[in-house]
Amino acid sequence: MNIFEALREDHEVQRTLADKLVETHGDSDARHEAFQQIKTELLAHEAAEERCFYKPLIEQDMTQTHARHGVAEHHEMDELIEELENTDYSSPAWLSIAKKLREKILHHLDDEEHTIFQLAGKVLNDAQKTQMASAYHKHMEERKAQYA
Ligand SMILES: [Fe+2]
Ligand SMILES: [Fe+2]
Numbered sequence: 001m002n003i004f005e006a007l008r009e010d011h012e013v014q015r016t017l018a019d020k021l022v023e024t025h026g027d028s029d030a031r032h033e034a035f036q037q038i039k040t041e042l043l044a045h046e047a048a049e050e051r052c053f054y055k056p057l058i059e060q061d062m063t064q065t066h067a068r069h070g071v072a073e074h075h076e077m078d079e080l081i082e083e084l085e086n087t088d089y090s091s092p093a094w095l096s097i098a099k100k101l102r103e104k105i106l107h108h109l110d111d112e113e114h115t116i117f118q119l120a121g122k123v124l125n126d127a128q129k130t131q132m133a134s135a136y137h138k139h140m141e142e143r144k145a146q147y148a
Contacts, residue, residue: 008113010140021035052136052139062122077101080101
């Protein structure tokens with residue numbers, strides 16, 4: 001497996017969790033559970049992706065700007081996660097922030113898959129793409145254990 005396949009696989013998980021999040025209602029167990037799941041998945045993915053994918057891309061001229069933009073979007077998603085944590089689960093505001101988060105996630109994943117992956121494909125060799133996938137998986141597992 002290469003890094004693009006590894007990231008795509010987890011992007012699909014995020015898309016599913018984001019859909020699930022906006023289908024929850026009020027201060028329910030389902031909402032708390034869906035939020036916890038997406039929070040863990042998102043934060044672990046961001047950390048592992050920045051460490052194993054963006055860091056080497058930041059070091060290359062062709063990908064530096066896009067990689068930095070990707071990291072900035074991670075921060076925006078973190079802020080929405082934090083906003084959800086500080087908002088009353090039963091208020092209508094909660095769902096509108098959750099919808100904003102879902103839109104941001106979908107936009108970010110498309111951006112990565114359509115723009116950054118194409119450029120990264122040009123600057124990385126096959127051995128790097130495979131190594132990055134193993135490093136990503138290892139880091140992802142460690143982070144998930146830490147956030148769970
Ligand atoms: Fe990302
Ligand atoms: Fe990603």
